[in-house]
Amino acid sequence: MTINNPKYIFITGGVVSSLGKGIIASSLGLLLKERGFRVTIQKLDPYLNVDPGTMSPYQHGEVFVTEDGAETDLDLGHYERFIGRNLFKINNVTAGQIYSSVINKERKGEYLGGTVQMVPHVSNQIKTKIFEAAYKTESEIVIVEVGGTVGDIESLIFLESIRQIRKDVGSSSVAYIHVTLIPNLRAINELKTKPTQHSVEVLRGRGINPDILVCRVEKSLSKQIREKLSLFTDVSFESVIECRDVKSIYEVPLNLEEQSLTKRVLQKLHLEERPSDLSNWKNIVEKIKTPARKVKVAIVGKYTKLGDAYISVTEALRHAAAHEGCEVEIKWILSEDLEESDKIKELLGDVNGILVPGGFGDRGIEGKIRAIQYARENKIPFFGLCLGMQCAVIEFARNVADLSAAHSTEFANDTPHPVIDFLPGQSDSTDKGGTMRLGSYPCELGENTIAQKLYNASLIHERHRHRYEFNNLFENKLTEAGLIISGRFPEQKLVEIIELPVSEHPFFIGTQFHPEYKSRPDLPHPLFRGFISALK
Numbered sequence: 001m002t003i004n005n006p007k008y009i010f011i012t013g014g015v016v017s018s019l020g021k022g023i024i025a026s027s028l029g030l031l032l033k034e035r036g037f038r039v040t041i042q043k044l045d046p047y048l049n050v051d052p053g054t055m056s057p058y059q060h061g062e063v064f065v066t067e068d069g070a071e072t073d074l075d076l077g078h079y080e081r082f083i084g085r086n087l088f089k090i091n092n093v094t095a096g097q098i099y100s101s102v103i104n105k106e107r108k109g110e111y112l113g114g115t116v117q118m119v120p121h122v123s124n125q126i127k128t129k130i131f132e133a134a135y136k137t138e139s140e141i142v143i144v145e146v147g148g149t150v151g152d153i154e155s156l157i158f159l160e161s162i163r164q165i166r167k168d169v170g171s172s173s174v175a176y177i178h179v180t181l182i183p184n185l186r187a188i189n190e191l192k193t194k195p196t197q198h199s200v201e202v203l204r205g206r207g208i209n210p211d212i213l214v215c216r217v218e219k220s221l222s223k224q225i226r227e228k229l230s231l232f233t234d235v236s237f238e239s240v241i242e243c244r245d246v247k248s249i250y251e252v253p254l255n256l257e258e259q260s261l262t263k264r265v266l267q268k269l270h271l272e273e274r275p276s277d278l279s280n281w282k283n284i285v286e287k288i289k290t291p292a293r294k295v296k297v298a299i300v301g302k303y304t305k306l307g308d309a310y311i312s313v314t315e316a317l318r319h320a321a322a323h324e325g326c327e328v329e330i331k332w333i334l335s336e337d338l339e340e341s342d343k344i345k346e347l348l349g350d351v352n353g354i355l356v357p358g359g360f361g362d363r364g365i366e367g368k369i370r371a372i373q374y375a376r377e378n379k380i381p382f383f384g385l386c387l388g389m390q391c392a393v394i395e396f397a398r399n400v401a402d403l404s405a406a407h408s409t410e411f412a413n414d415t416p417h418p419v420i421d422f423l424p425g426q427s428d429s430t431d432k433g434g435t436m437r438l439g440s441y442p443c444e445l446g447e448n449t450i451a452q453k454l455y456n457a458s459l460i461h462e463r464h465r466h467r468y469e470f471n472n473l474f475e476n477k478l479t480e481a482g483l484i485i486s487g488r489f490p491e492q493k494l495v496e497i498i499e500l501p502v503s504e505h506p507f508f509i510g511t512q513f514h515p516e517y518k519s520r521p522d523l524p525h526p527l528f529r530g531f532i533s534a535l536k
């Protein structure tokens, strides 16, 4: 498909961080997609890390992995879930990537003796990446979310680049949306516009006049407040849009649609208005808001103080739950807390299911293993993701297959029973960034397994992010004791899914891959559906 003159929508944030720009970008993406436009969304992150893969989830939340194996910002997960399109490496650009490529070019002498400068060399590199997002993903419209808040030192060069793009491609091919906060001063119960006036002033100081304001507010914006915002910011009255807090993030596009956000954007981009059908999306929102029953799932992890650290997992649970007619309550359990024996029953006694997500490092590992033992012995539905699957193998090896010292070499290098060991080719790599088994790989499902039944397929593709794997030297010992290997990567025979038979347990599945990355509100993941439907 050849794309002629793609359009660009830039989303900046003002006043405070964590305004939900990602959800607004995703919502607009959905609204445009529903009108038949080919849309992609790109995130520009102003930090100096090359990607978030080396950062603790406490910094920016979960690391999201794309089909092509990029470790990206969690917003890309929202983008995919809303627009229903796969994204790629090009959809997440960081200042770290930009600067390292400029410096690499300089070392190779590609600047032909010139002085290398922020403008034009760094700004050109940023613009190239934005243009590439359109061409590489064959999109008619690229929504670009600029991370951070207007006024941050780090994001100056990104603002400069998106300003220049208007000149490069013409004003009718560019729209600027500024997402801002209108705080409510509780003592006088009044909405305040001043912080927004200041933030738009800063933006205009960088040469960018916003076309649309999306205002995060607790209560409705009155006509007077809209008029005031419009007067001070030069944004037309109709283009001052409110975005109020809602129960489910999936309601946001419906609210923005009601206020004709898309119409304003299309007008600015000189694109024709087209009819759209949001009935499918409305159905999903309705299902989320009207559950028939409630189930409680324990997530036993290491970063439980920040829900964002497991955002794809919680969203995948919600998608599956909505389709199964229920609501999930998440009980966050810090795995270390399970290491004291008397706490297990107290903490896990009231949950309908136990999920152990991915993770790295040995803190809390024994707590996760104990949670899995509790789930297995008490026949509580269990779902293990990546590290969660590895812990299930260790638990089964120790307590069922008589391999009392079973461990992963990630945590016990000298164990005599390394049931989880380095992936081929991983043990020599000393670099930490981007060196894992990453992205999509095929997996063949075993005949008559629960996995095959749930997927209703014999070959699937799932995304990975790990260094260790099931050690096939222990396969016989573990399968003789009753563990079923239900999925494998055909080329190297790597174990991808383990399960216990239904005769033994209502639901006990672990996956070496991360199924959560591929779940979408309208297409819940089959394994998550299986897990939720097993919760009684």
Ligand code: GLN
Residues within 6 Å of the ligand: 357, 358, 359, 360, 361, 385, 386, 387, 388, 410, 465, 466, 467, 468, 469
């Ligand atoms: N730490 C484990 C590994 O590297 C699991 C990784 C994960 O859960 N994403 O294999």
